[in-house]
Amino acid sequence: MILVEGLQHSFESLDVIADVSFSVDRGRFCAVVGPSGCGKSTLLRILAGLLAPSDGRVDIDGHRAVGRIGHTAYMAQRDLLLPWRRALANATVGAEARGLDRRAARTQSLGLFERFGLAGFERSWPHQMSGGMRQRLALLRTFVAGLDVLLLDEPFGALDAITRRDLQTWLDQFLTENQHTVVLVTHDVDEALLLADEVLVLSPRPGTISARVQSPYPHPRPSRLVTDADFISRKAAVLEALGQAGPRTG
Amino acid sequence: MNTVRAAMRETAPPALFVVVLLALWELWAGQSTSRNPVLPAPSRIWHALVDTAPLLPSHVRTTLTETAVGVLLGVSTGVIVAVVVSGWPLARRVLHPLLVASQTVPIQVLAPLLVLWAGFGLAPKIIVVALVVFFPVTVSTTAGLQNVDLEYIELIRSFGGGRAVLLRMVMIPAALPPLFAGLRISLTYAVAGAVIGESIGATSGLGLYIARSQRAFRYDQVFVGVAVVTVLSMVLFSLVSVLAWVLCPWQRQTDRST
Ligand SMILES: Nc1ncnc2c1ncn2[C@@H]1O[C@H](COP(=O)(O)OP(=O)(O)OP(=O)(O)O)[C@@H](O)[C@H]1O
Ligand SMILES: [Mg+2]
Numbered sequence: 001m002i003l004v005e006g007l008q009h010s011f012e013s014l015d016v017i018a019d020v021s022f023s024v025d026r027g028r029f030c031a032v033v034g035p036s037g038c039g040k041s042t043l044l045r046i047l048a049g050l051l052a053p054s055d056g057r058v059d060i061d062g063h064r065a066v067g068r069i070g071h072t073a074y075m076a077q078r079d080l081l082l083p084w085r086r087a088l089a090n091a092t093v094g095a096e097a098r099g100l101d102r103r104a105a106r107t108q109s110l111g112l113f114e115r116f117g118l119a120g121f122e123r124s125w126p127h128q129m130s131g132g133m134r135q136r137l138a139l140l141r142t143f144v145a146g147l148d149v150l151l152l153d154e155p156f157g158a159l160d161a162i163t164r165r166d167l168q169t170w171l172d173q174f175l176t177e178n179q180h181t182v183v184l185v186t187h188d189v190d191e192a193l194l195l196a197d198e199v200l201v202l203s204p205r206p207g208t209i210s211a212r213v214q215s216p217y218p219h220p221r222p223s224r225l226v227t228d229a230d231f232i233s234r235k236a237a238v239l240e241a242l243g244q245a246g247p248r249t250g
Numbered sequence: 251m252n253t254v255r256a257a258m259r260e261t262a263p264p265a266l267f268v269v270v271l272l273a274l275w276e277l278w279a280g281q282s283t284s285r286n287p288v289l290p291a292p293s294r295i296w297h298a299l300v301d302t303a304p305l306l307p308s309h310v311r312t313t314l315t316e317t318a319v320g321v322l323l324g325v326s327t328g329v330i331v332a333v334v335v336s337g338w339p340l341a342r343r344v345l346h347p348l349l350v351a352s353q354t355v356p357i358q359v360l361a362p363l364l365v366l367w368a369g370f371g372l373a374p375k376i377i378v379v380a381l382v383v384f385f386p387v388t389v390s391t392t393a394g395l396q397n398v399d400l401e402y403i404e405l406i407r408s409f410g411g412g413r414a415v416l417l418r419m420v421m422i423p424a425a426l427p428p429l430f431a432g433l434r435i436s437l438t439y440a441v442a443g444a445v446i447g448e449s450i451g452a453t454s455g456l457g458l459y460i461a462r463s464q465r466a467f468r469y470d471q472v473f474v475g476v477a478v479v480t481v482l483s484m485v486l487f488s489l490v491s492v493l494a495w496v497l498c499p500w501q502r503q504t505d506r507s508t
Contacts, residue, residue: 048408070410080405084423084500093419097411125500145409 001026001181002047002149007056009042010206016042017053018206024198026061026148029175029182031192033238034202040185041077043207044151047183048074060149070098072149077157079138081126087137088113088122094145109144115174116140132163139171143178150182156191168194169223176219189238190226201241211241290470295477298470305459306478312455314482316372316444320379321486324440325433327380328387332425335388336395353385357446365451375447375455382443386432394428395421427501430494437490441483445475456482 002024009017016039024030032040045051047058049069058065060072073094081090088109095105113119116136126134139155155171156164172195175182186192192199193215201211213234217225225231272292279291290298331349335342357378364374402420411419448457456475463471495502 050404050408069407072408074405074408076401076405078401080399080401082402082419082423084426084498093405094409097406097409097415097419099410099415127500 001028001059001061002030002183003057003059004047005057007043007046007053007058009039009046009051009053009055015206017046018208020056020202020207020209022200022209022212024181024183026181027179028198029184029196031184031186031196031199032202033186033189033192033199033242034207035204035242036187038202038205039207040202041153044074044153044183044185047149047151048072050074071147072151073142073145073147074151075138075142075153075155077153079126079134079158081134081137081141083126085126086122087118087124087126087129090126090137091140091144094141098145098147100146105144105146109140112140112143115170131158132160132167135159136167139167143174148179148181150180152182152184154185154187157187164188164191165223169220171195173220189235189242193231193234193238194221194223194225199238201238211237213237213241288469290473294470295473298468299474299477302459302471302474306474309454309456309459310478310482312372312452313441313444313448313457313479316375316447316455317379317441317482317486319372320376320444321383321433321437321440323376324380324383324436325387325429328384328432329391329425329429331384331388332391332395336392342392349385349388352381357382357443361447361450364447370451370453375444375452375457378443378447379440382439383433383436386436387429388432390428390432390435391425394425398424423498427494427498430490430498433490434487434494437486438483441479441486445479 004023005021007017007020008015020043022030032043034040042051046053047060047065049065049067049071052067060068063071065071082093085093088106091109091112092102092105095108096102110122113122116139118133118136118140121129121133126137129137135155135158139152142150142152156167159167168191175195182196184192184195189199193213196215199213199215200209201213202208203210215231215234217231226235276291276293279289280293331345335345360381361374361378364377368374368377398420402424403416406416406419444455445457445460448455449461450457452458456479460472460475463469463475
């Protein structure tokens with residue numbers, strides 16, 4: 001589980017995260033939405049241990065996580081596939097970097113290529129793959145790392161609407177079968193409510209949590225849920241929190 | 251079929267151009283042979299090649315040895331310096347002016363001094379070749395290492411990968427293509443560097459062969475020497491290109507399209 005308390009971060013004089021506290025129980029899915037530049041990626045990088053926050057406490061599975069690396073599978077906003085590795089070798093990058101057995105990671109990846117719609121592309125170079133395929137491969141790499149906590153920074157950001165829907169449905173199903181604790185950063189309110197159990201709305205920089213909206217539907221969820229009346233009222237709540245925090249204050 | 255035709259389309263125009271040039275040269279120089287021994291006709295150069303062919307292999311062997319050892323020395327020191335310089339900003343500030351200065355000393359000036367220090371053997375030529383190779387390799391490898399996307403490094407770190415993992419998975423592969431680019435540039439001078447070293451003082455080598463021919467006013471033989479040097483350079487260049495092709499498979503597609 002993830003526990004964040006009184007988190008603050010500044011880059012020199014720029015206050016990015018003002019005061020953020022939340023927790024995500026084991027096996028739960030938390031989505032973070034907020035205007036561009038409000039510190040969402042910064043938050044994930046702190047959780048990943050890549051960045052030490054100016055102040056506050058971060059626990060992952062009961063251990064202090066500040067500056068502790070290698071306990072979460074972090075997927076950055078860019079796919080970051082290594083151009084000198086073929087698709088299959090890219091899938092095992094996380095597992096290899098963790099020092100896991102390469103052969104086992106390869107076998108596991110090969111099994112997942114089919115499910116990720118990448119079958120037949122095992123030996124392709126990243127530059128030979130479409131944007132959507134690259135993003136799916138980056139997601140696959142994140143799973144194959146074999147860690148419980150997944151930190152996903154706009155994993156579907158570069159995809160067209162149709163592929164995006166497909167992958168959302170697919171991710172929801174995958175996570176229903178495989179227990180993971182997830183923090184997902186996204187700009188897409190539908191995506192947040194469709195996938196997550198709880199949605200945190202961040203205010204503009206410096207980020208604070210301006211609203212918490214529950215999404216209490218059982219998994220896996222049908223994509224037509226987005227037309228459900230209750231879903232729409234929750235979406236309105238998120239949008240309102242986003243809007244209140246928007247330019248009207250200025 | 252297609253690849254053969256493509257290769258033909260690639261090589262035919264330059265080959266034809268060379269043939270036309272040689273023909274013109276033959277026509278022009280053939281008439282003035284007696285008056286102008288400094289520019290012998292290609293046919294006379296060919297005869298000189300056939301005549302001195304038995305002498306050439308041992309000279310070629312010497313020059314090739316010097317070049318090969320010098321290139322290896324230059325590349326390995328270049329890579330080491332690149333690693334130090336890119337990982338340690340202070341080293342860059344200290345070494346950069348020295349690196350640039352090392353390139354401004356003309357080889358023709360340096361070579362006699364090296365012969366004085368290191369004798370008539372292989373050593374001074376190896377040093378000349380290494381110096382010629384060292385700079386382009388260092389500069390391009392340093393650039394390659396410094397331009398590594400920081401997010402790749404973060405990706406490996408986020409999974410707990412340490413320095414060794416980083417080196418193997420990111421730094422080395424990222425530095426290879428620029429290293430080869432630098433090596434390709436410097437190879438065109440490497441053989442010439444050995445030859446210049448030999449022409450100053452040597453007991454064997456193509457540089458010695460050219461210098462002797464020059465002193466004997468055998469300009470046809472001088473051209474033989476120059477032609478052999480050119481062929482050697484091109485062979486080395488192709489070897490390195492093949493090595494780059496083998497070691498950097500991800501670059502193949504982009505190579506072909508550009
Ligand atoms: N390494 C850094 N050094 C200095 N400032 C930074 C650094 N990283 C991010 N920032 C600044 O912090 C703020 C928040 O950045 P962050 O990337 O967390 O935003 P975000 O919410 O992820 O935005 P987006 O939705 O556009 O991805 C921005 O104003 C950014 O300029
Ligand atoms: Mg971001």
